[in-house]
Structure formats: structure tokens, C-alpha cells
Amino acid sequence: xxxxHRLVKILQHAxxxxxxxxxxxxxxxxxxxxxxAQTGMWATFNPEELASPEGFQRNxxxxxxxxxxxxxxxxxxxxxxxHVALAELERRVPRFTLITQNVDGLHQRxxxxxxIELHGNIGRVTCSAxxxxxxxxxTSDDTVPPRCPNCGAFLRPDVVWFGEMLPRExxxxxxxAAEMCDLFLSVGTSGVVEPAASLPRAARHAGATVAxxxxxxxxxxxxxxxxxHARSGEWLPALVRAAWPT
Ligand code: BV8
Numbered sequence: 518x519x520x521x522h523r524l525v526k527i528l529q530h531a532x533x534x535x536x537x538x539x540x541x542x543x544x545x546x547x548x549x550x551x552x553x554a555q556t557g558m559w560a561t562f563n564p565e566e567l568a569s570p571e572g573f574q575r576n577x578x579x580x581x582x583x584x585x586x587x588x589x590x591x592x593x594x595x596x597x598x599x600h601v602a603l604a605e606l607e608r609r610v611p612r613f614t615l616i617t618q619n620v621d622g623l624h625q626r627x628x629x630x631x632x633i634e635l636h637g638n639i640g641r642v643t644c645s646a647x648x649x650x651x652x653x654x655x656t657s658d659d660t661v662p663p664r665c666p667n668c669g670a671f672l673r674p675d676v677v678w679f680g681e682m683l684p685r686e687x688x689x690x691x692x693x694a695a696e697m698c699d700l701f702l703s704v705g706t707s708g709v710v711e712p713a714a715s716l717p718r719a720a721r722h723a724g725a726t727v728a729x730x731x732x733x734x735x736x737x738x739x740x741x742x743x744x745x746h747a748r749s750g751e752w753l754p755a756l757v758r759a760a761w762p763t
Contacts (some may be wrong), residue, residue, distance in 0.1 A: 518755040520748065521738050525759045527700055533612035535698040536603060537691075537716050538749075541705020541731060543621050543751035545597040548590055569679045573645070577671050581662035584674040588639050590734050591621040600627035600705070602753035607631065608762055614694035618706060618713050620676045624762060633694070635713050638675035642649050646670035683712065691716060696723040702731045705749045 528534065530582075540550035551564055566572050573580045574610070603629045607613040615632050617624055620639040624632045642651050644665035651672055654663040662671045677683050695701060701720035708714045708729075721727045721742070728743035730752050737744040745752065 518751050520752070520756050520759040521743060521745075522759075523738075523740055524726075524743055525756070526727060526742075528610075528756065528760045531610060531699040533614075533694075533698045534606065534608070534610045534700045534702070535614045535616065535694040535716075535720065535725075536702045536704060537695075537706065537713065538603070538615070538617045538619060538624070538704050539706020539708075540619060541707075542599050542603075542617075542749045543594070543597075543598060543623055544620050544705065545619075545748065546623055547624075548587075548594050548621055548704075550556075552709075565679050566640075568676070570681065573671075573673060573678070578661045581673075584639060587717075589662045591623070591639060594621065594623065594669040596623045596627035597750045599628070599749040599753045600624055602629075604628035605757050606753075609703075609757070614690070614698070614700075616691045616694060616713075616716065618710065620673075620674075623694045624713070633691050635683055635687055635691060637674070637684070639674050639676055641675035642672050644668060644670055645673040650675065688712065692719060695720040697723075698723075698725050701725045701727045702730065704728065704753065706731070707733065 544550050544622050546642055567580050567583050587614040600623050603615055607629055615624060615629050617632060617634060618636050620636050624642050643649060644651055646668055651665060654666055654672060665672055695716040696719055698720060701717055703717045717727050728745060728747045729748055730749055734744045737745045
């Protein structure tokens with residue numbers, strides 16, 4: 518896969534690089550993207566409906582089971598070459614920040630150390646009343662969702678639902694990383710969900726070179742803006758190989 522030599526040069530000389538990833542980066546690990554038709558029994562539900570406090574209020578069992586199904590998918594999945602390439606980038610670039618909208622933890626499993634999880638992590642569970650993380654709960658009775666051992670409220674996945682605020686520190690760190698980088702890569706995201714979708718604009722506004730790598734974008738490379746129609750699992754390893762051939 519050919520990488521634009523101008524982009525390779527910018528990467529080789531960049532002191533700080535920030536990357537924003539979306540569901541498209543995990544798609545090649547077999548995890549359905551957020552807006553793909555939900556497979557199997559979830560085809561009849563609107564994911565934005567399920568991923569909301571109202572949805573949980575209305576039908577806690579359904580929402581808990583939807584996340585249990587997704588957690589199972591994530592546990593079966595493996596990081597793909599795109600995740601691995603981003604972990605390699607972190608080792609190569611003086612200052613590197615990875616911001617992800619994904620909740621699957623695959624970046625960490627691929628070896629990325631410093632990951633800003635804007636939307637939480639499906640592998641963690643919290644008390645829906647106290648907000649504290651809960652590591653174990655009684656599975657004896659068959660209440661679904663299980664209840665918090667401390668206060669008895671329903672447990673919930675530790676993810677940010679639509680209509681909920683993003684974790685303040687994570688969002689602040691993400692804005693800072695977007696505004697102070699030389700190169701910003703937006704990979705595998707439809708750029709629909711705010712406030713994550715505003716990060717590439719913030720980077721561009723602060724003078725960074727911005728490259729968008731996606732399957733639903735036309736190929737248009739006019740520095741400092743690059744729009745690249747490619748699979749993340751192919752393009753990211755090719756970028757790393759082009760910048761550091763050894
Ligand atoms: C908030 C966790 C304050 C749950 C998720 C303006 C400002 C602020 C807020 C809003 C605003 N306008 C609207 C809002 C409200 C809302 C929002 O953005 N709605 C959208 C739908 C318009 N935002 C919020 O509610 C946020 N909260 O701002 O709080 C507030 C509160 C109330 C009112 C106002 C403000 C919270 C948003 C977080 C929601 N939680 N996830 C869970 O996962 O269950 S977001 C969810 O969507 C996932 O995390 C997913 O990652 C994310 C974004 O989607 P993408 O990652 O982009 O995935 P998608 O499927 O869309 O696209 C995949 C792309 O990959 C495609 O383009 C495809 O072509 C490409 N692709 C596929 N395969 C590949 C590929 N590319 C490359 N290679 C491949 N192989």
C-alpha cells in the first residue's frame with residue numbers, strides 16, 4: 518500500500534502526534550461498528566437507544582444483556598495490525614497520544630500504554646447509583662442486571678452513554694493533545710459523535726497537519742489536510758513501515 522511521501526516526511530519529523538480512533542479500527546477485529554446493522558438478535562434495536570440512560574431506565578435487563586453480548590464479542594476478539602501499528606507509533610514518536618472512542622480495550626491489549634478512553638470501557642462495571650467501580654457481585658440470584666453489593670442499585674457498564682458527560686480529565690487531556698500536536702490522525706470514525714468529532718477541527722485550527730483515514734471518505738490529499746480512503750488495518754502498518762523501513 519502506497520503512503521503519500523509528504524505525510525511520511527511529516528511523521529518522521531513530528532515531535533508530537535495525536536491519534537483519534539473509532540469503531541472502524543476495531544472492525545477488522547470482527548467487532549461490529551456502531552452504525553453497522555447490528556448483527557443477530559440486536560438487529561431490531563437502535564444502538565443509540567440502548568446506549569442511553571433512558572434506555573437503561575426503560576429496560577435495564579435488555580441493556581445489560583446487550584452489553585454482555587458485546588463484552589463476549591470483545592473477549593473473543595484479537596487486536597488487529599492497525600492496533601499493533603499504533604502501539605509501535607507510540608514507541609517511535611517523542612510525544613504520542615492515543616484518544617479512542619472505542620470501549621473494547623483492544624488498544625491496551627495491543628500494547629498501547631497511554632490511551633485516553635473518551636467513552637469508557639465495556640470491560641469495567643460500575644454501580645448505577647454510586648458511580649464506583651464494582652469488581653465482583655453475587656451471581657447467585659438471577660437478577661439481571663446484578664445489583665451493587667454496597668447499595669443494591671443496578672450495576673451498569675462503565676461506558677459513557679448518549680446524553681452523559683464524558684469523563685472530565687479524559688476530555689481535557691484529549692483537547693490538549695489535539696491542540697499541541699504537529700500531526701493529528703483520525704482513523705476509522707464517522708465523525709458523528711460529539712464532542713470527539715470536534716477534535717480533528719481543534720487540531721487543524723491549532724496548525725496541525727490532519728489526516729483522516731476512513732472507508733467512507735474520498736481520496737483527497739491537499740496538505741495540511743489528507744483524506745485517505747483505506748482500511749486502518751492495512752494503512753497504519755504501511756505508514757509505520759514507510760516512516761521507519763528498518
Ligand atoms: C455529551 C459508548 C454533554 C457507549 C458512545 C454537540 C456537542 C455535545 C454533544 C452533542 C452535540 N450534538 C449531539 C450531541 C449529543 C451526543 C451526540 O454526539 N450524538 C450524535 C449521535 C449526534 N453526544 C453525547 O451525548 C455525548 N455526551 O456530549 O455530553 C451533553 C449531554 C447532553 C446533551 C448535550 C451535551 C456522549 C457521546 C458518547 C456516546 N457513547 N460509546 C457504547 O459504546 O455502547 S459513542 C459510540 O459511537 C461508540 O463509542 C463509537 O465509537 C462512537 C462513534 O462512532 P464511530 O466510532 O465513529 O463508529 P461509526 O460506526 O459511527 O463509524 C465507523 C467508521 O469506521 C465509519 O465511518 C466506517 O466507514 C469506518 N470503517 C469501518 N471499517 C473500517 C473503517 N475505517 C477504516 N478501516 C476499516 N476497516
